[in-house]
Amino acid sequence: MDAQQLKGHLDLLLLASLEHAPRYGGQIIADVQASTDGYFSLREGTLYPALHRLERAGWIRGEFQVLPRGGSPVKVYALTPGGRDELSAQRERYERFSAAVRGVIGRPA
Numbered sequence: 569m570d571a572q573q574l575k576g577h578l579d580l581l582l583l584a585s586l587e588h589a590p591r592y593g594g595q596i597i598a599d600v601q602a603s604t605d606g607y608f609s610l611r612e613g614t615l616y617p618a619l620h621r622l623e624r625a626g627w628i629r630g631e632f633q634v635l636p637r638g639g640s641p642v643k644v645y646a647l648t649p650g651g652r653d654e655l656s657a658q659r660e661r662y663e664r665f666s667a668a669v670r671g672v673i674g675r676p677a
Contacts, residue, residue: 583655590646627651
């Protein structure tokens with residue numbers, strides 16, 4: 569995993585992970601890892617500060633819930649309407665960036 573690539577796209581990955589269902593931290597880590605075939609393996613020290621930042625921005629909200637398996641409550645995060653808008657905007661920026669990079673690296677020598 570390239571830490572610099574992750575740093576530039578972490579918000580997009582986290583927002584996208586929450587697009588279809590609320591998740592707690594361990595689920596987000598597993599989702600990102602599975603969705604990227606293990607390319608991105610998030611650590612809690614990276615994940616939780618980013619989730620708190622997204623929550624402060626109003627793009628996600630966290631709520632403590634007791635999971636069906638029982639145990640202590642965990643904080644489950646969900647996208648807000650503003651988070652859905654931000655996800656859409658970040659996806660669009662990423663697609664423009666990705667197309668621009670492909671334009672350069674895909675050119676014949």
